[in-house]
Amino acid sequence: MNAVALGSPLIKLLRATRGDPSAIKGPSHHALRLATARAGREALNTDLLAEEVSHEQVNEAESLIDPLDGFALVGKLASNGIDAGIFAVDASGIAAITSLRTTGHLPTTVPDRKASTVETALAHPLVTGVILAWSAALSEDKDADARLIHGYRAAGRASSARALAMAMPQGPLNVYRVDVEFGGSAKGKLVFAFPTERLGKGKLKGEEKSNTDSARWTKQFGDELLEAPTRIDAVLLRRPIAVAELRGLKPGQLLPVPKPALEDVVLLGTAGAVIGKAKLGQLSGYRAVRLREGRKADGPADTGSGDRFEDAQASMQAPMQEPAQEEVAMDMELAMVPDEEPAMISDDAMPMALDL
Secondary structure (H helix, E strand, C coil): CCCCCCCHHHHHHHHHCCCCCCCCCCCCCHHHHHHHHHHHHHHHHCCEEEEEEEEEECCCCHHHHHHCCCCCEEEEEEECCCEEEEEEEEEEHHHHHHHHHHHHCCCCCCCCCCCHHHHHHHHHHHHHHHHHHHHHHHHHCCCCCHHHHHCCCCEEEEECCCHHHHHHCCCCCCEEEEEEEECCCCEEEEEEEEEEECHHHEECCCCCCCCCCCHHHHHHHHHHCCCCCCCCEECCCCCCCHHHHCCCCCCCCCECCHHHHCCCEEECCCHEEEEEEEEEEEEECEEEEEEEEECCCCCCCCCCCCCCCECHHHHHHCCCCCCCCCCCCCEEEEECCCCCCCCHHHHHCCEEEEEE
């Protein structure tokens, strides 16, 4: 077969259909998927799956103002030189990151607001971790240009996407969008934008000064972190049970509970850590526990509601009623659950029992 001349119309047509081979290649999608999974394990201790990765090139940062306007967090990617990029995380992603890093659980709700200072700080390790793992994976790929994303890190949040875009260096950017699945259920979106050319080394103008060690930052971080939701389990009793006995359990059956268990309820936090001890009773017709050992509260324990907390020991004088046909977990959650059928047992009915 005869060779085709380099300047022929056929060669020009082939180049047009395949794209310009001289254009700067962006990092590969496969490396980004691997980096997302690795960063999720290191920063959140959970499985992150990059379900979909897309790439486009925009002529200027201002083109990203409208697409990123609805994201909960839009921040700057800084480097050791004068180069700067953009990252963004949507509200679902921020809720998942915050919940996983504070409670170890996936969120049940997604706040419809911008990310707070603390939520931004909690998201930084994941964003920076993805970029570091991404760059490391690309350094072993001879066909990819890891130089474009090497050395970037998350460096704070912007007041708005417009303000950040206007402050970016002029020039085209490679934009990568990642649809992420957190822990097999929660969804989120990440966006990374890097300049297609590195501008060189130099001091960053107006770079944000880190105040991580300042007293103001420490107080602000603590105040906002204390507002994060968490879960506490109140465990009344743990005891071994044979498999045969377990298989024979039926609704309405009674399990014996020793009397001292009422005064020795254990409160468990995230990952099973013991945070205090309590006693079992009731408050206004609800099952309740009263803390007797643990961290001292900042304010008075009495809420001023006028409701009287009754110990389960004192309430055993009431007559025993038929057990409700419901299942009650042995690990009782510290939630105010209505006691439709009061579980009161007289002294003659010892040992005590829990309804199944």
